[in-house]
Amino acid sequence: MKRWYVIQTKSTKEEEVKSYLSIKGLEIFNPLIETLKGREGRMNKELKAFFPNYIFGKFDPEENYSLVKWARGVQRILSFGGILAPVPEEAIELIKKRTDRDGVVRKGYHFHPNELVRIKSGPLRDLLGIFERWVSDGERVRILLNLIGYQPAIELHYTLIEKVA
Helix, strand or coil: EEEEEEEEECCCCCCHHHHHHHHHHCCEEEEEEEEEEEEEEEEEEEEEHHHHHCEEEEECCCHHHHHHHHHCCCECEEEEEECEEEECHHHHHHHCCEEECCEEEEECCCCCCEEEECCCCCCCCCCCCEEEECCCCCCEEEEEECCCCCCEEEEEHHHHHHEEC
């Protein structure tokens, strides 16, 4: 019976294992997450594994155990006491519901007008501001910074801010 299992890969080999096992006919799920990384004074988007060194595979262990276990880039199939540990279908579906068509998990950020936020990184790190609105592209936000006697409006990528409790 086909069920979902966790496949541990060697470091940064998630895509290689996914590609190989997909070609062999297995259903593989490797959710990704978008991150921002600063390089040369710029913030660039990067896609990384949501679960580094782990992917999900749906297969029948009686038929496909050796194929998965010995695939290039695989370290092991997650098991406890020598028994493979299946992942509930509901858990996979829950993650899939939060992914877009490219397999990127979108975080559920819920910022509302007039909420106090803090900038998490970059040259304005740790400055506080007031969330004003989402900008049209859906990935940038407009906040009003709290500076002495002045509230300049700035636009940032939504992942650079967090709510202040």
